[in-house]
Amino acid sequence: MRRQIAEARRVVVKVGSALVTNNGQGLALDFIAECARQIAALHADGRQVLLVSSGAIAAGMQRLGWTTRPHAMHDLQAAAAVGQMGLAQAYESTFLSHGLKAAQILLTHEDLADRTRYLNARSTLQTLLDLAVVPIINENDTVVTDEIKFGDNDTLGALVANLVEAEALIILTDQKGLYSADPRLDPAATLISEGRADDRRFEAMAGGAGSGISKGGMITKVRAAQRAAKSGAHTLIVSGREPDSLLAAARGETIGTLLYAAESPLAARKQWLADHLQLAGALTLDAGAQTALAGGRSLLAVGVVRVEGDFERGAAVACRSHDGREIARGLINYSSSEARRIAGHGTQDIEALLGYIDSAELIHRDNLVLL
Numbered sequence: 001m002r003r004q005i006a007e008a009r010r011v012v013v014k015v016g017s018a019l020v021t022n023n024g025q026g027l028a029l030d031f032i033a034e035c036a037r038q039i040a041a042l043h044a045d046g047r048q049v050l051l052v053s054s055g056a057i058a059a060g061m062q063r064l065g066w067t068t069r070p071h072a073m074h075d076l077q078a079a080a081a082v083g084q085m086g087l088a089q090a091y092e093s094t095f096l097s098h099g100l101k102a103a104q105i106l107l108t109h110e111d112l113a114d115r116t117r118y119l120n121a122r123s124t125l126q127t128l129l130d131l132a133v134v135p136i137i138n139e140n141d142t143v144v145t146d147e148i149k150f151g152d153n154d155t156l157g158a159l160v161a162n163l164v165e166a167e168a169l170i171i172l173t174d175q176k177g178l179y180s181a182d183p184r185l186d187p188a189a190t191l192i193s194e195g196r197a198d199d200r201r202f203e204a205m206a207g208g209a210g211s212g213i214s215k216g217g218m219i220t221k222v223r224a225a226q227r228a229a230k231s232g233a234h235t236l237i238v239s240g241r242e243p244d245s246l247l248a249a250a251r252g253e254t255i256g257t258l259l260y261a262a263e264s265p266l267a268a269r270k271q272w273l274a275d276h277l278q279l280a281g282a283l284t285l286d287a288g289a290q291t292a293l294a295g296g297r298s299l300l301a302v303g304v305v306r307v308e309g310d311f312e313r314g315a316a317v318a319c320r321s322h323d324g325r326e327i328a329r330g331l332i333n334y335s336s337s338e339a340r341r342i343a344g345h346g347t348q349d350i351e352a353l354l355g356y357i358d359s360a361e362l363i364h365r366d367n368l369v370l371l
């Protein structure tokens with residue numbers, strides 16, 4: 001029994017082009033319906049599920065009557081724009097038939113690299129999950145160029161798992177899992193049952209994409225597992241072609257390949273935050289706020305006596321004690337000019353001071369690392 005997956009309450013499920021489009025033959029509506037049915041069952045079991053789905057380019061090619069994948073970026077982008085319509089429509093109607101609402105989220109690399117947009121994406125996804133809506137996520141192919149592409153959705157799946165602090169990333173694909181070598185090329189290859197996500201030997205076993213339609217292959221899945229593990233998420237690579245594989249995976253059955261995170265989500269998340277922090281400013285706290293932080297609570301504006309620096313919402317800032325010692329770092333929910341205006345005031349005053357309220361906390365405890 002795999003407790004890592006069985007106990008996961010928040011799960012990112014990634015489905016690749018090979019499955020969603022039956023190897024490029026247009027949208028695989030049967031597969032989409034199966035996927036939605038299983039996700040609805042997970043929902044009924046009290047889990048929150050986010051779906052990262054590929055398939056826009058392949059579906060668009062079919063709608064446009066193109067038989068070979070174009071090379072020119074503008075053709076790929078046009079195909080994605082056409083195909084994304086069908087993809088969203090198919091998910092929306094099939095989720096509705098299970099009484100679930102779906103939402104479309106199209107992301108680019110820049111959205112997750114930019115702190116303000118990172119926080120915005122995070123709070124939108126969080127709100128959708130609170131509303132019991134299933135976010136359906138894909139890369140925003142229309143606006144990206146080669147340099148800023150995720151390219152494959154395995155990477156996007158891992159970044160979404162980091163973003164929402166999912167406990168598990170389940171990658172459904174056309175093989176039973178990771179094999180000791182590409183099974184299409186080596187019939188003697190054996191299925192790997194499990195291992196640490198950061199075990200470098202797995203990279204050597206994994207090859208590129210299986211079909212002309214998919215982008216990633218197994219190597220991007222192994223790297224996605226490494227990335228997901230950085231925020232403490234365990235990754236399961238499993239066949240999407242076998243009946244009820246998602247449900248079996250969620251019950252903790254020993255199927256597919258489990259690439260587990262060695263660190264607890266909290267420790268991993270804090271490390272991840274610490275690695276990503278380039279300080280843009282500093283806050284000086286009063287004694288009450290210091291005690292609150294030490295007790296694992298969020299930072300409220302009322303406990304801030306001084307704001308230094310010029311920064312945007314989402315910037316990384318240092319939190320200092322009155323004698324200048326750095327006690328924590330975190331991602332702030334307000335810009336420097338807003339923070340100056342609300343410093344020293346209670347949460348109930350924020351709306352009157354700024355004309356709106358974004359978050360009750362100046363820095364949420366999930367976005368704080370104590371030093």
Ligand SMILES: Nc1ncnc2c1ncn2[C@@H]1O[C@H](COP(=O)(O)OP(=O)(O)O)[C@@H](O)[C@H]1O
Nearest residue numbers: 016017018173179181182205207210214217218
């Ligand atoms: N070591 C390996 N184990 C399993 N599959 C592998 C391995 N190396 C390469 N592959 C290939 O990766 C393919 C799955 O990735 P991909 O085609 O990108 O699918 P998806 O669209 O689901 O992301 C398999 O069909 C297989 O040919």
Ligand SMILES: N[C@@H](CCC(=O)OP(=O)(O)O)C(=O)O
Nearest residue numbers: 016017055056057153215216
């Ligand atoms: N954003 C692209 C998906 C990229 C891709 O092919 O991903 P994958 O099938 O996961 O290797 C699309 O929707 O067509």
